[in-house]
Amino acid sequence: MHRPRMTVTGARVRLTEAGWDTDLAYEVIAEPLRPLEDHEVLVRVEACGVCHRDLIDRAGRFPFQTYPITPGHEAAGVVVAVGAAVRAFAPGDRVATMHRDSCGECASCLAGETSLCERSAWVFGILADGGYATHVIAPERALFAVPRALPAAEAAVLHCTFGTAYRDLVTLGGLRAGERVLVTGANGGVGSAAVQIAARLGAEVVAVVRAESHAAALRALGASAVIVAADGRFSEGVGKIDLALDTVGAATFPAALRTLRVGGRIVVVGNILAERVALNLGYIITLGLRIIGGSGATAAEMERLLAMHREAPFAVQIDRVLPLSRADAAQRLVRAGGLRGRVVLSCSAEE
Ligand SMILES: [Zn+2]
Ligand SMILES: [Zn+2]
Incomplete structure (x- = not known):
């Protein structure tokens, strides 16, 4: 099947080393999209939550943390393109990320416990580039469907909270x-x-x-x-x-x-x-x-949670929304504490 080669124009944030001495880097990008693997999805990110875990990632507490990497495991956005074997999503769909993907074949996955997958290797912000970016590539099994009506900042933080x-x-x-x-x-x-x-x-x-x-x-x-x-x-x-x-x-x-x-x-x-x-x-x-x-939820659990949210909206607490370019300041705000809800990075917020 012929697919036109796309150029990704946007920006991304990079963590280049562990710790707080060096600021997160903000890079403007305009590069050809690498061909998507069969089960991959390209998402145009609307918003990404800044989670306490991002600080743990940045501090280098996980021994398998890789550098340089784009942080963030709480991205929500719109599907732009899909790999040849993707069945769950199509361009135009609204999606958000879970913490990681799942293989669909191990004992945990077969039991429906996909967040306990024994073979998952795609962990946003630690092993794979995450959502502090205008675009993210994700395996379809690392995404869940999000209703269009949900504000992007809410959609972003819903899974992890x-x-x-x-x-x-x-x-x-x-x-x-x-x-x-x-x-x-x-x-x-x-x-x-x-x-x-x-x-x-x-x-x-x-x-x-x-x-x-x-x-x-x-x-x-x-x-x-x-x-x-x-x-x-x-x-x-x-x-x-x-x-x-x-x-x-x-x-x-x-x-x-x-x-x-x-x-x-x-x-x-x-x-x-x-x-x-x-x-x-x-x-x-x-x-x-x-x-x-306990840790993150499965796509099936997100579907049930979203049904409850649709029936009568929960109060999703967002302290403030900052532009993607202020990712370093956003992490330092979360680190300082005392916020009333999440800080969310937006790809459309005013600079
Ligand atoms: Zn989180
Ligand atoms: Zn599995």
């Missing part, structure tokens, strides 16, 4: 209506999404935060109770919890574990750091607790 929370609560956590759910780091991207999803599914939600200033907003999002605990000690007086979602890590995990009822479940997500916590194994054994690790 609401998708992750949905998978953790529903698929991994087995959340049922009427259960009591505890969410730590409830003001964060995954946390505030989890509060909304759990409340929507009929759970009684206990939100844990470090500062009182978040309490009113979390109640408005559906939390029945908000516990302010600056020191990570909050297990007293919470009452028995069926399912906990710990989005913080070592600072909150021990207390979150202590809140669980006999047979309770806790899903840990978020900070991929070299943190250690001490566990009393006897406590876990005698109470029959389940500790589960």
Whole structure:
């Protein structure tokens, strides 16, 4: 089949070395598009979220991080061209990226657990160029369909926030209506999404935060109770919890574990750091607790989440939108903290 050779005109951001001494580079590009492999899709990026994980990538915490690379795993945009074997998408379709692709053939993939694919090698921002760019090439299995009506900034961040929370609560956590759910780091991207999803599914939600200033907003999002605990000690007086979602890590995990009822479940997500916590194994054994690790959602989970979002829109919290050329400043803003929602890079925002 004859396909005309396209020239990609746009820009991309490059991470050239680990750390914060060198700014991310912003490069204007006008180069011929390499021929797409059979299962690849070329996407014109509209927006890309700046995630806390991008900072971990930049710091070089993953031993398999490659350089130079275009950061970003939260891109949303429009399909421009597809490889010969692509079936899921066609030019003009709206799509967004998941964290990585999946092979479709390993035991995890055959079980529908594509985000646990054992052979996935296309990891945006770490092993493959990501979404801090006007264009991204992605295997079709690393993309999910997004409705046209969704604002680009929302579409970009939905997978890593609401998708992750949905998978953790529903698929991994087995959340049922009427259960009591505890969410730590409830003001964060995954946390505030989890509060909304759990409340929507009929759970009684206990939100844990470090500062009182978040309490009113979390109640408005559906939390029945908000516990302010600056020191990570909050297990007293919470009452028995069926399912906990710990989005913080070592600072909150021990207390979150202590809140669980006999047979309770806790899903840990978020900070991929070299943190250690001490566990009393006897406590876990005698109470029959389940500790589960969570990460990004599958395309099927995104479809279910998007159906809920269509039915009654969730509050997707975006602190600000910056132009792609300000990617370095955007990462430094996220690093400084104190934001109310995500920072998103836009390919159409004013310079
Ligand atoms: Zn992310
Ligand atoms: Zn697989």
